[in-house]
Amino acid sequence: MRYLALLLLLVGLAAHAQEETSGTTPSGVWYRIAVPAGWQAGGPLVLFQHGFNFSEADGPPSLGPLRDVMLSEGYAVAASAYAQRGWAVFTAIEDNRELVDVFTARFGAPGEIVPFGGSLGGLLALKIAEAPGFPPVSGVYSLCPAAAGSRLWDHAIDMRLAYDVVCEGSGRLPQGAEPLPWALDLDDIPSDLDDLGNQVEVLRALIPLNQCTGVNLPEPLRSSSMKRRLAQLMAVAGTDDESFFVTNMAYAIYALSDLVRAPDKLGGRNAMTTRGVTYTDPAIEAGIARIDADPLAALELRWRSDVRGAIGSAKVISLHTSNDQLVVPANQDVLRRRLPGSQLTSAIVAEQAPTHCGFTEVEGRAGWEALREWMRSERQPRTDDLQALCQTMQVAGVSGECRFDAAATVPALDSVIPPRPAAAAPDSRYSGLWFDPARAGEGIYLEILDAGRAHLYFYTYPGQGVPGEQAWLNAVGQVVDGGIVFDQVTRPVRTAAGGGFVHEPWGRIQISFDSCDRGHMRWQGPDGWGTGEVPLTRLSALEGLSCDSVGTSPPAQTSGAWFDPAFTGSGFLVQQLGNGRSWIGWFDAGTNGVQTWAENTIEPGVSPLVLYRRVGTRFGAGFDPQQLIPTPWADVALQISCGDTGSAQVQVRTGQPTPASQFDLIRLTRPAGLPGCTP
Secondary structure, eight states, X not given: OTTHHHHHHHHHOOOOEXXXXXXXXXXXXXXXXXXXXXXXXXXXXXXXXXXXXXXXOOSOOOOOTTHHHHHHTTOEEEEEOOSSXXXXXXXXXXXXXXXXXXXXXXXXXXXXXEEEEETHHHHHHHHHHHOSSSSOBOEEEEESOOTTTTHHHHHHHHHHHHHHHHTTXXXXXXXXXXXXXXXXXXXXXXXXXXXXXXXXHHHHHOHHHHHHHOTTSOGGGSOHHHHHHHHHHHHHHTOSOHHHHHHHHHIIIIIHHHHHHOTTTTXXXXXXXXXXXXXXXXXXXXXXXXXXXXXXXXXXXXXHHOOOSOOTTOEEEEEEETTOSSSOTTHHHHHHHHSOXXXXXXXXXXXXXXXXXXXXXXXXXXXXXHHHHHHHHOOOOOHHHHHHHHHHHHXXXXXXXXXXXXXXXXXXXXXXXXXXXXXXXXXXXXXXXXEOGGGTTOEEEEEEOSTTEEEEEEEEOOOTTXXXXXXXXXXXXXXXXXXXXXXXXXXXXXXXXTOOEEEEEEEEEEEEEEETTEEEEEEEOOTTTOEEEEEEEEOOOOTTOSTTOTTOOOOOOOOEEEEOGGGTTEEEEEEEEETTEEEEEEEEEEETXXXXXXXXXXXXXXXXXXXXXXXXXXSGGGOOGGGOEEEEEEEEEEEEOSSSEEEEEEEEOTTSOOOOSEEEEEEOOOOTTOOOOOO
């Protein structure tokens, strides 16, 4: 009964927005905002996330089913229509950041935000809690979330390729361009197909599906072959409801094609694999096309789509209907494995007939009010608390059944969607120098750090229109399964002699790994730099941390990044290679945007160390290693140990860019897997 006074008050409140406004953000994305009377800067803001929409936004979005309730409780509510249709994960986080900026400029900065959404919107609500650049996220309300993220597209490719096996000779689907014929070309996706849940629209477009399965025919008119094929495909789809089967096939044909082909999504790259997957249907196991994912595309889809669990202190309530056959309850299995149990209440609502997100009004309200109470009181609700609150709200006049089921179980996701071969996350052995052998003269210094982070320096050359003879890029990224994503790569520069030092935003870099010594790198840079992709080969490894150094203990060492705080923007990179050898790199932000770097390998008994600059080519497609000229830059005396301090004396050769000559160094990074120094 502890909720009763609150609920009696809520039922009597009239929703009132002091102001409602809509428009487009600076990047052209539609939005809608409603602010209640009395809301002031520092107040709470709900960011509503709509679900999967296969049509382009042509106006402001809805503020969700709880708009009036939230406004009456003092919450401002805002929603973005997203810049993308369909699987909008590639822009939705940035769309929401821009929405918060628009909100702040007009109404003042919110003190906290509560992301709320269902289906795809439920996933995006969780992703906002993980994303940097937002006000504090105190809670997340996530209904029937597509929390399995990229794994849902494994399910889609299984259905799409199973169709080719089951329906061979009985309803051939249109083919897309090679090498991905199973993905329709964008021009072949019907332009009037707005709602993939609309059976009439979908079946009108999917005539071959009806030819194969008879799904749009009355039962007596279906042949025995049609019935057999329909049963096979419904088993792959994991549904016993024909309407949900049609919707699932629409996603597997049209939404999957849009994901793969759209230039603002995967841009013609395949992120899915069926090689190494076991299917229970013998005919499908024997006949399904075995395709391999582009590792960088797979990495990008996982990065954009998957919940990783880094939600700070946010409290999450997530609800699912028990018989959802589009976004299945096994999505809750993902949340229960990836989010801390003390921050997640995951509950199932029992239903007889299948629905997608088919909550009653009172169930949806109960989940929201339980989250509000949890954010205030720190008392985490259980499923039976949600049921009790729901029943109390029924008494107060909120309509609908209360069906929260504390005894409900959730199947493991791998029991619903056949698992793929695992993509391992890079570990400490991946630290080292990497390069493309066809582009000798540029490369990356990579450090795997603790806490799932990685540090990158990219030694390269200026893009078109960029001053200077050399360039270097810097980033700290996130280690994920299959690779590393550097979402905020910068080009550190000084604006003028004695002027300010800035991290000039540059773009993104992703690195996928085939093994401990082979990989691929993709970049998306600004004008003058462009987009590109190269293979990577390991050039060096840290002493004691080579690919075959499993279970061994590396020695304490000097490896890491070093700098003098008096000269921000300059420093040394050290990789201790073993047998008395070390690689040393120098970097300097220069002046007027002109950067400098130099490097060499210390051989035993050689002193002083001479660092070389390489100049003569440009970044990207115009890179020509034959044009590079190595020039002695400076003699360096480097005094460092495995501790955290050291010094360097630099004597620059005549005619070379001149930094300071004396540096008092401190350690900036220590790669993961290295022991600390013995006092």
